[in-house]
Amino acid sequence: AQRVTQPEKLLSVFKGAPVELKCNYSYSGSPELFWYVQYSRQRLQLLLRHISRESIKGFTADLNKGETSFHLKKPFAQEEDSAMYYCALSGPDEGGSEKLVFGKGTKLTVNP
Amino acid sequence: DAGVIQSPRHEVTEMGQEVTLRCKPISGHNSLFWYRQTMMRGLELLIYFNNNVPIDDSGMPEDRFSAKMPNASFSTLKIQPSEPRDSAVYFCASSPFSSGRRYNEQFFGPGTRLTVL
Numbered sequence: 001a002q003r004v005t006q007p008e009k010l011l012s013v014f015k016g017a018p019v020e021l022k023c024n025y026s027y028s029g030s031p032e033l034f035w036y037v038q039y040s041r042q043r044l045q046l047l048l049r050h051i052s053r054e055s056i057k058g059f060t061a062d063l064n065k066g067e068t069s070f071h072l073k074k075p076f077a078q079e080e081d082s083a084m085y086y087c088a089l090s091g092p093d094e095g096g097s098e099k100l101v102f103g104k105g106t107k108l109t110v111n112p
Numbered sequence: 113d114a115g116v117i118q119s120p121r122h123e124v125t126e127m128g129q130e131v132t133l134r135c136k137p138i139s140g141h142n143s144l145f146w147y148r149q150t151m152m153r154g155l156e157l158l159i160y161f162n163n164n165v166p167i168d169d170s171g172m173p174e175d176r177f178s179a180k181m182p183n184a185s186f187s188t189l190k191i192q193p194s195e196p197r198d199s200a201v202y203f204c205a206s207s208p209f210s211s212g213r214r215y216n217e218q219f220f221g222p223g224t225r226l227t228v229l
Contacts, residue, residue, distance in 0.1 A: 045219075086154075
């Protein structure tokens with residue numbers, strides 16, 4: 001079964017410091033990985049996906065199949081990055097059902 | 113486009129009462145998802161529909177929960193009878209479907225915060 005683990009419930013950094021939000025997954029097939037973000041009083045929204053290999057708002061994430069990880073990184077955190085971040089995985093389960101499995105989320109706080 | 117619309121935004125009810133949550137997906141989207149968010153369990157998929165047909169309801173916690181999608185523009189999630197442990201934020205999301213793509217971005221509604229006393 002698919003599983004996504006975000007080991008940190010809370011992460012606090014200072015503005016300008018590097019930030020890394022960890023995500024590990026468990027899946028026997030070839031997954032698609034995503035990061036979703038929820039800013040205060042806003043809807044949950046897609047931040048980036050691994051197949052796009054793009055940088056969004058300065059964030060990047062590399063899929064490491066050997067370590068089964070998809071950590072989210074930003075070299076210089078900004079206060080507006082404060083939000084709840086969810087790592088998610090998509091891939092057919094044993095029943096062939098395609099769905100998105102989310103981690104429990106990491107709340108990032110960037111202090112001034 | 114107003115995006116995914118959910119109602120009500122907040123619901124407070126007493127244990128044993130029936131609760132109905134509503135969702136209007138983005139026009140043209142073929143897939144609709146219901147999620148539940150709690151501090152303990154994070155974001156859990158309850159059920160999802162493709163073209164109004166339930167595809168996977170393995171996340172529905174028990175028979176007290178039911179979901180319907182009578183047409184492409186409306187879905188309901190019903191809890192009867194409600195219990196305090198059902199207190200959570202319930203999200204609806206929709207996505208377009210494109211043949212040949214495994215996954216399409218999900219667009220989330222603002223959520224319904226349910227409190228069962």
